Amino acid sequence: MIQISTGDSRPIFRQIVDSIRLQIATGELEPGTKLPSVRGLAMQLTVNTNTVAKAYNELTAQGWLESRPGLGLFVSKPRKLFSDRERERRLNEAVQQFINQVIGLDYDPDELLQRLERDLRALDIRSARSAGNE
């Protein structure tokens, strides 16, 4: 089930991308599963078809989905998505951004780490994407 929120500051197409990517990473959506059609999901979310198509395009370009012409989009099998340099760059960017966002909130570092650990473990990420598959 994909949901979007008007109160969310993120663009609509990004909410869709994040939502689907999260469901794939947690195993809620398994490889081979067919996704709702562009027009169907757009109807359900009451948004434009182009907005859904944009989200699907990004997910396909990043290797999360695969397109079968005339049939639809399907969750692809896990594989390595980024180079080591790109992984490191993105992680560093995410860390810096996180720090900038919490820097004025006066939280203790231990409290921040504890909170992150709780939310990270609650997801139960499938981490078999870079190893154990050919």
Add this chain to the structure above:
Amino acid sequence: MIQISTGDSRPIFRQIVDSIRLQIATGELEPGTKLPSVRGLAMQLTVNTNTVAKAYNELTAQGWLESRPGLGLFVSKPRKLFSDRERERRLNEAVQQFINQVIGLDYDPDELLQRLERDLRALDIRSARSAGNE
């Protein structure tokens, strides 16, 4: 010293805000210190004066800086900036955003936490903002 990078995806005024806020939070800029003038910093960064003014305005609105008419802007004394609800909301938003950014990178949760702990402790944040001052 404030620097901006053209390769950074963040808007210029946000880079300025983050940079100054970080320097205040780490104690690199002490309360009472006078900041570069709007026109001076704009000249130094080869950026429009309005862009610098926008950054300074946000920092002043959030309580990091204080304006003395005709004199300039100065680092204000630490104090509580947000309500408890706002603090919690912003922390939650930052955590969710961080997770969304690293979810496809196939990092082990422990590795993520270790990295965050390292970068957080390296900053040595001044955490006396909500207690011990009147």
Add this chain to the structure above:
DNA sequence: CCATGTGTACTGTGTGTGGTGGTACAGTAG
């Protein structure tokens, strides 16, 4: 008094992104 430097507030103008609406086309299944 006057010139200079300070923040602040406007009014434009241009560019890029996000979102919507509509049309069109190739591939697949019934």
Add this chain to the structure above:
DNA sequence: CTACTGTACCACCACACACAGTACACATGG
């Protein structure tokens, strides 16, 4: 042939960002 699929366009509007210029009130040093 019909209906569904993704995909690629086009046009339009709204908004944020950045730049450019002007103006005003304040404080300081001549």
